[in-house]
Amino acid sequence: MTNEQYIRKNALTYSRYKDNFDTLKPWEIQQFQDETEQSFTCIPIKVDFVEGQPYANHIELTNDIKLNKRMRVSTDFNDSKLLPNDLNLKFRAAHDWLHYTLQAPFDAVGEIKVFKYQKAHYSKGLMQDILFSEVVLQACFAEYFGNFAPTQKVILLNSY
Numbered sequence: 001m002t003n004e005q006y007i008r009k010n011a012l013t014y015s016r017y018k019d020n021f022d023t024l025k026p027w028e029i030q031q032f033q034d035e036t037e038q039s040f041t042c043i044p045i046k047v048d049f050v051e052g053q054p055y056a057n058h059i060e061l062t063n064d065i066k067l068n069k070r071m072r073v074s075t076d077f078n079d080s081k082l083l084p085n086d087l088n089l090k091f092r093a094a095h096d097w098l099h100y101t102l103q104a105p106f107d108a109v110g111e112i113k114v115f116k117y118q119k120a121h122y123s124k125g126l127m128q129d130i131l132f133s134e135v136v137l138q139a140c141f142a143e144y145f146g147n148f149a150p151t152q153k154v155i156l157l158n159s160y
Contacts, residue, residue: 007108011144014137019153021081024130028136031123032130033087039121040090046070047093057106058099065100080152082130094121111139129156 001009045065054072055061065071077097080088098117104110115135119128133155142148 003109003143006112006142007140008050010137012156013132013157014141014149015145017153017155017157019151020156021154023156026110028126029082032127033083035122035127036083036087036091036094039094039118043093043097045070048083049075049089051075055106058103058110061096061100062103068160071096071100077148081152082134091134094118102136108136108139108143111135117133126156132157 046069048070049073053074053076054108055064061071071093073089073096075089078085078088082088083091095114095118097116098104099106099110102110102113102117104113112135115132118135119131122128122131133153137155137157138148138152
């Protein structure tokens, strides 16, 4: 399967499947949140949360980190049932740190690359399935349709 086919397949999956968030048990949500919190502690530089999109690409992110020893993370569209408030921002920060570490672009192919490394911070099985939805499915949707989905949802496929 080509990258284009994989992106299309995942974009359509995200658009067609219903949100599985309500099927998650409270302890499963808490575990994902705890693992997200833990992954944030691995960032060795200062993180600033800012309005707007601080970087157009991973090159700007890299330059900011190298020159200023800090990483800025957008607070825009911070509306997640799964990761409320600061947790979603910490998730973004840990994710963006991997964009820098891997020099992965902010496109679906780069997001897939980041997912492959980010999943090491999450337990196998359901936690990695949730991460797949949060990273790969959302990124494929955004690239294929040209914008992010109007509502964020958790799609559980166990298909990566």
